[in-house]
Amino acid sequence: xxxxxxxxxxxxxxxxxxxxxxxxxxxxxxxxxxxxxxxxxxxxxxxxxxxxxxxxxxxxxxxxxxxxxxxxxxxxxxxxxxxxxxxxxxxxxxxxxxxxxxxxxxxxxxxxxxxxxxxxxxxxxxxxxxxxxxxxxxxxxxxxxxxxxxxxxxxxxxx
Numbered sequence: 001x002x003x004x005x006x007x008x009x010x011x012x013x014x015x016x017x018x019x020x021x022x023x024x025x026x027x028x029x030x031x032x033x034x035x036x037x038x039x040x041x042x043x044x045x046x047x048x049x050x051x052x053x054x055x056x057x058x059x060x061x062x063x064x065x066x067x068x069x070x071x072x073x074x075x076x077x078x079x080x081x082x083x084x085x086x087x088x089x090x091x092x093x094x095x096x097x098x099x100x101x102x103x104x105x106x107x108x109x110x111x112x113x114x115x116x117x118x119x120x121x122x123x124x125x126x127x128x129x130x131x132x133x134x135x136x137x138x139x140x141x142x143x144x145x146x147x148x149x150x151x152x153x154x155x156x157x158x159x
Contacts, residue, residue, distance in 0.1 A: 002027075004084040004114070007034040007073050010050050011043040012148045014130055016122030018057060020088035023116055025061040032082060033058065037070040044131055044155060057145040074109040085113045090123050 006021050010033070024031045035050050045053070047068050058064040069076040073085065085105065087098055095115070102113035118125075125143055134140045134152050141149055 001029045002084075003030045003032065003080065003082045004028040004086045005032040005034050005073070005077060005080075005082050006086050007036060007069075007076075009036045009038065009041075009043065009127065010054060011045055011127050012050065012130065012144060012152060013054050013057060014122070014125050014127055014144050014148075015142075016088065016090075016118055016125040017127075018145060019119050019122060020086065020116055021058060021064060022061065024086040025058075025063050028084070028086075029063060031061075031064050031086075032076075032080065033064060033066045034073065034076055035066065035068045037068050039070075045151070049151070053148055053151060056147050072108070074105050074111050077111045078109055083111060085111060087113060087115055088118045089115045090118045090125070 004024055004027070006024055008017065010017060021031060021033060033054050035047060035054065037047055043050070051066050051068060054066045058066065077083070077085070085102070089095055089098060098113070098115065105111050105113060130140050130143050135156055140152070144152065
């Protein structure tokens with residue numbers, strides 16, 4: 001079985017993330033979405049909320065599993081026999097950082113990283129930008145799945 005992982009914080013998942021996950025799900029038999037736990041950062045959504053949203057928006061793919069992880073991504077991969085990491089690249093500036101990470105991960109355990117160019121429609125998109133625009137009342141309906149838009153509106157409305 002060919003397995004890959006798409007890692008990230010997904011706070012929240014965007015249409016750009018979803019595009020990369022969908023494309024990976026067509027290339028691999030099983031795709032894990034690994035939701036990073038970073039104790040140093042306070043996210044807008046709790047880890048379990050992110051996992052639930054991702055499961056909901058990827059349910060139709062049929063071969064996507066969603067789990068959280070804390071620690072090194074290569075350890076997550078080793079524990080699940082995942083030989084490949086799939087990352088989306090938006091711009092050259094992403095490549096500089098991601099190449100270092102890919103080389104480190106490969107050096108540590110032999111896990112390969114595959115870079116997928118982002119759909120040009122999402123080349124500017126990030127979770128941080130979505131949260132900022134939404135917090136100021138901007139329309140992000142075209143940037144996130146409907147379920148995420150609803151959760152985002154509800155969360156920002158609480159503030």
